[in-house]
Amino acid sequence: MSEVAIVGIGMHRFGRTEGVSGRAQAVHAARAALADAGLRFSDMRFGFGGSHSAGDADTLVSELGLTGLPFINVANGCATGGSALIAADAAIRSGQHDVGIVIGFDKHPRGAFNTDPAVHGIGPWYGETGMMITTQFFGMKIQRYLHEHDLKPGALTTIAEKAFRNGARNPMAWRRTAIPAAEIEAAPMISHPLTQYMYCSPAEGAVALVLCRADKAREYTDRPVFLQGAAFRSRRYGSFEVFSPWLATDRADSPTVEASAAAFAAAGIAPSEVDVAQIQDTETGAELMHMAETGLCAHGEQEDLIASGATAIEGRLPVNTDGGCIANGEPIGASGLRQVYENVLQLRGDAGEHQVPGDPRVGFTHVYGAPGISACTVLTR
Amino acid sequence: MIAGRTTVDDALFVETPEGPALRGSRCAGCGAHTFPVQDGCPRCTGSSMVDVTLARTGTLWSWTSQGFTPKAPYTGTAAYEPYAVAYVELPGQLIVETRLVETDPEKLEIGMPMELVLTPFRDDGSGEPVHTFAFVGVSS
Ligand SMILES: [Zn+2]
Numbered sequence: 001m002s003e004v005a006i007v008g009i010g011m012h013r014f015g016r017t018e019g020v021s022g023r024a025q026a027v028h029a030a031r032a033a034l035a036d037a038g039l040r041f042s043d044m045r046f047g048f049g050g051s052h053s054a055g056d057a058d059t060l061v062s063e064l065g066l067t068g069l070p071f072i073n074v075a076n077g078c079a080t081g082g083s084a085l086i087a088a089d090a091a092i093r094s095g096q097h098d099v100g101i102v103i104g105f106d107k108h109p110r111g112a113f114n115t116d117p118a119v120h121g122i123g124p125w126y127g128e129t130g131m132m133i134t135t136q137f138f139g140m141k142i143q144r145y146l147h148e149h150d151l152k153p154g155a156l157t158t159i160a161e162k163a164f165r166n167g168a169r170n171p172m173a174w175r176r177t178a179i180p181a182a183e184i185e186a187a188p189m190i191s192h193p194l195t196q197y198m199y200c201s202p203a204e205g206a207v208a209l210v211l212c213r214a215d216k217a218r219e220y221t222d223r224p225v226f227l228q229g230a231a232f233r234s235r236r237y238g239s240f241e242v243f244s245p246w247l248a249t250d251r252a253d254s255p256t257v258e259a260s261a262a263a264f265a266a267a268g269i270a271p272s273e274v275d276v277a278q279i280q281d282t283e284t285g286a287e288l289m290h291m292a293e294t295g296l297c298a299h300g301e302q303e304d305l306i307a308s309g310a311t312a313i314e315g316r317l318p319v320n321t322d323g324g325c326i327a328n329g330e331p332i333g334a335s336g337l338r339q340v341y342e343n344v345l346q347l348r349g350d351a352g353e354h355q356v357p358g359d360p361r362v363g364f365t366h367v368y369g370a371p372g373i374s375a376c377t378v379l380t381r
Numbered sequence: 382m383i384a385g386r387t388t389v390d391d392a393l394f395v396e397t398p399e400g401p402a403l404r405g406s407r408c409a410g411c412g413a414h415t416f417p418v419q420d421g422c423p424r425c426t427g428s429s430m431v432d433v434t435l436a437r438t439g440t441l442w443s444w445t446s447q448g449f450t451p452k453a454p455y456t457g458t459a460a461y462e463p464y465a466v467a468y469v470e471l472p473g474q475l476i477v478e479t480r481l482v483e484t485d486p487e488k489l490e491i492g493m494p495m496e497l498v499l500t501p502f503r504d505d506g507s508g509e510p511v512h513t514f515a516f517v518g519v520s521s
Binding site: 111114116117123124125127128129130131132133136139140141143144147188189190191192194237244245246247248249250 | 389390392393405413414415416417423424442443444445446447448449451452453454455456457464466467468470472473474475476477478480486491502503513
């Protein structure tokens, strides 16, 4: 078995880029990642990639080069990028291939996602009556979580404040202006207790990563980042997921709990060793819940960590140092790979104005989304 | 028609002497419940589900508001807005997602007792209201 390294990273800036297709953004990211590794597309032995609403990743070869490589499309909702990465990890770890590329990209229309219930196996009544709405799910999930753990909603504001503050320090972020707490709280209520500025928006952007066998990594870069653990899980009976007309009265952990535990176990690294974490913040309640579900802290401990600044860039446990989904928006296909891109920057010491101090050594990423899936990675330098 | 009223989907409902109730499934093997009806059991993976009438009363498990008019496939109309949504626990059965008639956060509290009603959410072509289910608070 080969270990796996990331030797090239590339990104097309997130946000809104009028007149540039999602595919063009993907090609931009792929070329940047290849250049970063000092490789050409003809050196790639495989590709995995996907987008939710910007086209098929495998058609990018018409632009990148018709080299005959096996390029497999991945369509896994919010975990599309994470799943592509896990597939690449397996392809290298198994010895099947030495070097390849993963590409995640997207370009969504403005406004909340509107989803056809039939895609999720639910009758038309669910959409017609106004329940097929992701923002409601997040409101109800955090409402219940705050109740169960006796937490106050103030942390939801502080997390948004941090996201915009970090975004302001990240030249690749979409939202680059700090927003004061009072303005976040006074924004229109979307789904109680979450206001408009506590949610991320659908957006555009692309990320590509070049991966190779770890023992060859130094041929391409003097600063490889190693993918020590990567895991994907779907929901169990009793977990609380989006688009659920009913929940079981027996409660079960979210898929995040199992995916993160599996990634840490594969890496042989404990959550307490993490120096920088990028975790799914579709809205600020998600960041709050996921801090504990990933094992980075205990349930209920978040309030003090957040209020004390422990999760800020200069804190003990920096979370979403690039501004997360809230400051970058969520192009579904690219979002999970953005987190890995950010951690590679951090572990290389290349994050500039938003660099975590103290030479971080261990990075963690976590994506979570519909219909109850999670993908996590543990990275080291 | 359920209880003399047009609904979004009559298959969601059962008429009972106490009023309309939701129609679900119960696994003959392990006792798990689902809503709406389905053929397979998500708990034991068996396929021997039987129809069951779900409880008309329960307690508020979580809730939220709906702060904007949804896009399609939503077909509700302004006359029946705003609305809120919630999960209501039907003891021993399941936790059902539902609309709420009450939208004032001050009047919603997790744990409060609730009861199922039919509530209009749009009008049909002839101007007659089309109903879905909702829960309303009851005094305990
Ligand atoms: Zn069963």
